Amino acid sequence: MRSRRDIEALLEELEHCIADDLEDQDLDFKQWDTKSRDKAVKKVVEMAICMANGGGGSVVFGVADRISGREQAVLGVPPEVDVNMLKRAVYDQTDPHITPVFEELHVPEGTGRVLIMQVHQGMPPHTGTKGGGNIRIGKECKPLTGTQRRKISVETGDTDYTAETLGPVDDAHFSPVALEALRNLAQRERAPDELLRRSDRELLDSLGLIRKGQVTRAAILLAGTEEALREYVPGHLWTFLQMRSDTDYGIREDRVSALPLSVQRIEELLVPFNPITTVQQGMFHFEYRTWPEVAVREALMNAFCHGDLRLAGPVMVKLYPQRLEVSNNGGFIAGISEHNILHHQPAARNPLLVDALVKLRLVNRSNLGVSRMFEAMLMEGKEPPVIREIGDSVAVIFHKREINAAFRQFVAEESERGRSLGVDQLLLLQYFLQHPEVDTSTAAGLCQRTEPETRELLAEMEKHDYVEHGGSGRGAYWSLHPALYTRLMSGGNADKRRRIDWEAAKTRVLSVLKDRAQRGEEGLQNAEIRHMTRYTRNQVGQLMRELTRETGQVERKGHGAGSRYYWKPPSP
Numbered sequence: 001m002r003s004r005r006d007i008e009a010l011l012e013e014l015e016h017c018i019a020d021d022l023e024d025q026d027l028d029f030k031q032w033d034t035k036s037r038d039k040a041v042k043k044v045v046e047m048a049i050c051m052a053n054g055g056g057g058s059v060v061f062g063v064a065d066r067i068s069g070r071e072q073a074v075l076g077v078p079p080e081v082d083v084n085m086l087k088r089a090v091y092d093q094t095d096p097h098i099t100p101v102f103e104e105l106h107v108p109e110g111t112g113r114v115l116i117m118q119v120h121q122g123m124p125p126h127t128g129t130k131g132g133g134n135i136r137i138g139k140e141c142k143p144l145t146g147t148q149r150r151k152i153s154v155e156t157g158d159t160d161y162t163a164e165t166l167g168p169v170d171d172a173h174f175s176p177v178a179l180e181a182l183r184n185l186a187q188r189e190r191a192p193d194e195l196l197r198r199s200d201r202e203l204l205d206s207l208g209l210i211r212k213g214q215v216t217r218a219a220i221l222l223a224g225t226e227e228a229l230r231e232y233v234p235g236h237l238w239t240f241l242q243m244r245s246d247t248d249y250g251i252r253e254d255r256v257s258a259l260p261l262s263v264q265r266i267e268e269l270l271v272p273f274n275p276i277t278t279v280q281q282g283m284f285h286f287e288y289r290t291w292p293e294v295a296v297r298e299a300l301m302n303a304f305c306h307g308d309l310r311l312a313g314p315v316m317v318k319l320y321p322q323r324l325e326v327s328n329n330g331g332f333i334a335g336i337s338e339h340n341i342l343h344h345q346p347a348a349r350n351p352l353l354v355d356a357l358v359k360l361r362l363v364n365r366s367n368l369g370v371s372r373m374f375e376a377m378l379m380e381g382k383e384p385p386v387i388r389e390i391g392d393s394v395a396v397i398f399h400k401r402e403i404n405a406a407f408r409q410f411v412a413e414e415s416e417r418g419r420s421l422g423v424d425q426l427l428l429l430q431y432f433l434q435h436p437e438v439d440t441s442t443a444a445g446l447c448q449r450t451e452p453e454t455r456e457l458l459a460e461m462e463k464h465d466y467v468e469h470g471g472s473g474r475g476a477y478w479s480l481h482p483a484l485y486t487r488l489m490s491g492g493n494a495d496k497r498r499r500i501d502w503e504a505a506k507t508r509v510l511s512v513l514k515d516r517a518q519r520g521e522e523g524l525q526n527a528e529i530r531h532m533t534r535y536t537r538n539q540v541g542q543l544m545r546e547l548t549r550e551t552g553q554v555e556r557k558g559h560g561a562g563s564r565y566y567w568k569p570p571s572p
Contacts, residue, residue, distance in 0.1 A: 001118050002027055002058040004103055011063075011107070011114075014073050016515070019065040023139045025335055026057035029065040032077045040081075041089050046134060046141070048090045048098050048119050049126045053144065054136025055335035056121035062114035076110030083115065093129055138337055161309055162221060163352035165214035166232050173220060173228040174200065178258035182222055185260050186360040195359065207356040217309075218353040226256050235309040235329070238262050240269050243320045254314070263300050266317055270296065273319055281405040284412050288403050291324050292376035295385065298369045299396040303328040305357055306349050311392065327395035338387050341370055342423065342448045371423050378426035381407030381433060404433065406488050419464065424449065424457055429466065429480075433488065436501045437479040437508070470532055477508060505533045506547050513554065513567035523557070523566035 002010070010022050019029035030047065033040040044061070051057040062077040083102040091097050103116040125144055127133035133144040179200050186196060195206060200223075204210050209219035220232050229236055236259075242251035253269060255262065270291065279286045303315045308330025318325040332338075334347035348354040357363040364372075373396070374384045381404025386397040407429075411421055421429070424447045431438060431446055438446070444454040458478050461467045465481045480488070509529055516523060524532075529540045544565055548554040555568050 001056055001120070004105065004116065007058070007060055007105060007116055011070060011074065014063075014068075014070040015518070018068050019060075019063050019073055020139075023065065025054065025136060025138060025337065025340065026051070027060075028057070028136075028139075028141075029060045029063040031064040031075060032062050032081075034078060041086065044086050044117065045090050045093045045128065048100050048117065049094060049128065050134045050136045050141035051119035052094075052098050052121065052126045053124040053133065054141075056119055057136060059117040059119070060114055061117065062110065071109050074107055074109035074114065076107065076113055077115050078111055079113065081115070086115075086117075095127055095129055098126055136335070138339075160351050162216065162218035162350040164217055165211055166217060166220070167215065168213055169201070169210055169215045173215065173225060173232075174223045175225045175258060175261075176200075178223045178225075178261050179203070181258070181260035181264050182360070185263065185362060189361040191359070191361045207359055208352060209356055216352060218350070218356055220258075221309075221353060222259050222356060224258055229256050229258065233309060235307075235311060235313075236304075238266065238304075238315040238317065240266055240317045241319070242269075242273070243318050246320075259304050262304060262315075263297065266300060267293070267296065269317075270319065270324075277403070279403060279405050279408070281409040284409050286403070286405070286408055286412075288380055288408075290400055290402075291398055292380070295373040295376040295398065296324070296326075298373045298376075299326040299385070299398075301357070301363050302369055302396070303394075305353050305363060306330065306394075308349060308392075313393075322400045324398040324400075325395055327390070327393050329393050331389045331392050331394060338389065339445075340448055341387055342374070374423050375426065378423065378430050379408065379411045379421070380404065381430065383430065384427060404488075407433065410484075410488065423447075425461060425466070428458070428461070432467075432480045436504045437477045439477050443478065470534075502543070505535070505543060506550075508532065509543070509565075510547060510551065510553065510567065513565060517567040523564035525564050526561070529565070 010027075013022060023029060028047065028051075030043060033043065044059075047059045051059060062075055064073050064075055067073040083104065087100060087102060090100050098119065101118040101120075103118065105114045105116055106112060107114055124135075125133060127144065134141040135144050183196050183203075195203065198206060201210075204219050204223065207222075209216050209222065217233055220228050221236060224232070237254070237256045239255075240251070240253045241249045243249050251269070253265075255265065257265065274289045274291050274296075276287050276289055279288065300315075300317075303326050307315060307328035311329040313329045316325070316327045318327075330349060332341075333349055334345070336344045336347060354363060363369055370387070377384050377398065382401040383399050386399070388395050388397070411426075414421055427446050428438070428443060431443075440451050440455055440458070443458060444451045447454055447457065449457070458467060458469070462469065462481075466484060467478050468481050469476060469478045479485075509524065509532065512532070513523060526537055526540050529535075529544070530537060533540065533543070535543065544554065544556070548556070553568055553570055554565055556563055556565050558564055
């Protein structure tokens with residue numbers, strides 16, 4: 001949920017964007033229906049249900065979400081609308097009951113007041129009294145379908161497919177090979193020796209996989225024979241495809257095997273395509289693979305333990321010439337999305353299975369597995385994995401890139417100095433390898449942080465001479481510190497980077513000119529542009545001539561040192 005202060009700051013942003021651009025999983029803006037009291041109240045109830053089912057959030061009433069300009073967008077809520085009446089309406093018209101908190105925010109526009117409805121996460125699924133409902137997914141409220149209701153039941157612990165008992169323990173259901181593979185994987189992750197020294201039956205008992213003498217599906221998943229898996233967990237299977245193109249494949253393997261054997265075999269299939277390469281960089285000696293083993297294992301473990309085992313369809317591992325994809329059935333749960341997955345509260349579709357793997361240290365309960373994937377790629381100067389929800393499945397995509405030896409050495413040296421770079425810092429530094437600069441909003445999106453958190457992060461990076469900033473206000477930007485720039489960019493990259501810098505400078509100057517024009521402020525002088533771009537007077541002159549010619553949205557007024565460049569709107 002957003003605080004009152006957060007909302008006030010966001011309303012200020014409406015001078016430069018529409019409210020729809022500011023909306024998120026936990027935030028929505030709604031215009032108040034002044035023509036029909038009943039319709040207005042109905043919308044309040046619908047939004048309360050939507051947010052409660054989606055993990056909670058804030059709804060700001062009295063703001064049109066597709067109108068630019070604060071004065072035009074902030075229309076307000078009529079003064080006669082009573083918040084106590086709205087609170088009662090929401091409570092009476094929801095099942096289970098929802099009790100939102102309303103805050104009044106006084107504004108100079110419209111009716112002079114907007115209403116903030118704060119909805120805490122409830123015990124979904126919440127519906128209206130007639131049984132209908134919706135759920136917040138990203139920026140939208142979507143119908144609460146049967147599939148969504150089932151997902152909510154899983155998330156809230158009402159059902160756990162892997163915790164269901166199947167009958168008395170029968171040793172014939174378990175594979176000694178699978179149990180040995182499970183111990184080996186856990187040993188590599190430094191699971192407690194005291195746990196691994198136990199007998200097979202004691203190990204399964206300690207992991208909570210045998211309950212009152214009854215075997216669970218989770219036990220079969222981790223240690224079952226192929227026959228037991230086919231009988232009790234028919235949704236558990238996997239396919240490996242070595243793709244020659246988007247439509248043709250060479251190697252194919254389809255298997256039903258216990259989870260540790262599945263991970264082990266897929267890693268074996270990848271070995272010929274993922275050889276070890278040695279790089280000598282200064283005093284450092286690096287061994288790396290195209291697809292870091294840590295990243296691949298985390299992706300595989302996530303796919304097998306977070307997939308929806310009730311849905312028919314395998315975990316798919318597709319190895320393309322330029323990328324590796326790992327996907328599983330079952331979309332994101334608990335409000336998780338590709339835009340917040342790095343820092344979202346962890347959630348499990350199969351809690352018992354995940355709990356057992358946590359005890360074995362094969363997965364992390366604190367949602368650090370995704371961070372480990374990102375870190376393994378980023379520290380080598382490679383792109384982070386792409387995580388996408390495609391229909392009812394989730395895919396993790398690793399793009400094939402060579403190691404950036406200079407960047408890897410930099411990370412290693414910083415670690416030796418006691419400055420271990422976190423995922424946020426690595427994300428930003430990796431971004432700078434491809435882009436000359438970043439504004440705070442873009443940086444916040446990259447790190448999946450708020451803008452205040454991101455500004456604090458960038459300020460800390462500036463203290464260590466990783467980055468430096470220029471401009472001010474909405475024209476502020478960040479770039480690599482010149483010394484680090486020189487160190488990480490060399491050879492042919494330098495020319496490419498200068499060309500990128502030149503085009504980026506045009507974009508930045510045009511953005512600042514437009515922002516000043518909208519604020520009714522003066523344009524930019526040559527000296528101001530020199531300060532922004534670090535170019536010479538003549539270079540700025542050339543830059544502005546190109547910008548004027550290419551865009552038709554820049555004009556120069558005045559003469560000599562006092563002349564200024566102004567933004568002009570495009571002709572209709």
